[in-house]
Amino acid sequence: MASLDMINIQKSFGATKVLHDISIGLADGEFLVLVGPSGCGKSTLMNIIAGLEEPTVGSLRLAGRDITQVEPSERNISMVFQSYALYPNMTVAKNIEFPLEMRKVEKSVRAERVKSVAKLLQIEHLLERKPRQLSGGQRQRVAIGRALAREPQLYLFDEPLSNLDAQLRLDMRTEIKKLHQRLSATIVYVTHDQIEAMTLATRIAVMKGGVVQQLGTPYEVYNKPANTFVAGFMGSPRMNLAKAQLVGDNGSLALDMQLGERPRVRIELPPGNDKLRAYVGKEVIAGVRAEAISLARDGQVPLPTQRLVDAHIEVIEPTGADTLVVLDIGGNEFTARLEPDVALKPDTQARFVVDLTKLVCFDAQSEMLIG
């Protein structure tokens, strides 16, 4: 296994720039997930790492070796494709053996490697079958097996779960995570599914328009999104975002929200965020996750980091594990994640507690995180 450095990678197709100056350093054993909407450049970046496309500018280093000009087959990288790309004319065993055969690995070693990989992935009973005789999940395992057999320095996964049905996708996600823990392999994984990104990654690169919007741990990306795009993209339901006026009276700051005819709501902020002071009197975008809003008990006294807010309940959406409640706070829609058996009715008023430690503010113009 090895470290990977992407240094100032740029890619243009003619006049269209699809990747703008991307630099990401990956330590040995890291699991990097590239996530973003379609067309964000994540697949292009992966193809550049694989060597299937050349960067217009920039370089790549794998374990300290410059591989920018190295042929894909000489990079010591293996890749699991979205369509699995199993060779239809070969049996499962031959498929797994193929990269070794191409590298002129000795026959006895090849057989040994196929056996151990098949055992690891529990596909020993499938070795003599052709790909068309396999289910989607089995094909996926074989594709991973073929990547493992080579024992490369780096694994690439290109949306490997997107062709599987929902249940199998969850199972395989766990399998991949287990595999990463067992092999402590360095992995780059592309997906458009933010939940996959959150669950698998040691670090996430959220991309949009060929630019890395944020590079951070799942915790950072989820709780301290670098901008409103990341805040809206990561997490389901998405982070609640609302425009608010930042007001300051005698030293303490408060968010002031009022849209249309709705009653004005004022949320006093706890002291601490000094960067916000520069925004007093200006508009900011306040962001709060659905789980940071909870139902207030009768007569609850809020902690210093909590605020009570009265809100109008618009819609109640039970999901089974919890119930999502859409609220109107000062004219803005907020979604709260509440207990599954919460006793609320739509079109009524209720009192909620907002956890201000989870509140973030963004610049209303640049949409970047403040602080």
Place this chain on the structure above:
Amino acid sequence: MADSHSHGLRASRIALYAVLLFLALLFLMPVYVMVVNSLKPLDEIRSGNLMALPMDWTIEPWLTAWSSAQIGVQPTGLRPYFINSFLIVVPAVAISTLIGALNGYILTQFKFRGANALFAAMMFTVFIPFQIVLIPMAKTLGVMGLAGTVTGLIFVNVVYGLGFTTLFFRNYYAAFPGELVRSARMDGAGFFGVLWRILLPSSAPIIIVTVIWQFTNIWNEFLFGASFSDYKSFPLTVALNNLVNSSTGVKEYNVHFAGAFLAAVPTLVVYLVSGKYFVRGLMAGSVKG
């Protein structure tokens, strides 16, 4: 209601089969005439009716056509020319199919500048009438020292077939999943490795189409054969023409019928053996490409 509907359906079925049967008989008529008359003595053909069965069955005309009819200087029958045709067809089909596969692979898997223009230019060969290339080709063969030889005819047929074989393979490979090729490249397969280990083993339908197409075309090809061969390298079609058109002596129609049938046997066999793959493969190439 449902009954009358199915009755109507059945009636239209019967009508359909009647028409098909009639057309099949119509198309089989010449074959019948050939076979029947090739098994009669010459007198019976001249005195009797072409449709009648032989009264005096004989295989003599077949033997004559095969081994003793006068075609060139020697009374050799069609046999040596039959062999010539095989010597031309087998390498010409093999070479044009392989190069077609190689062209299709390059045109679809390597996105180079001008790939489409090059393909369009190659397609042009499909539409060029044979007659136009006769003189330049004669010149070329002369320069190469291949005039009047079997090798020369192989060369001509390969060149003329490349447009078709490239078209077939290009359309087939255009629908081939690109991830398979990329995967093989990452797994360490080189330029020919990808073609040999990944593409060709998955190309059975289009290989069959190409082989049948090229085999029938080259086997039945007459103009190049007549223009670029001499009496030693005549293909079967030219020899048959000489047999039928020989101006000396009586016209032995029974021998002509037998000879024509002999010439048609290989293509008939190829169709009967692999005809269903032909239709299937053509569909695969055209629908997905």
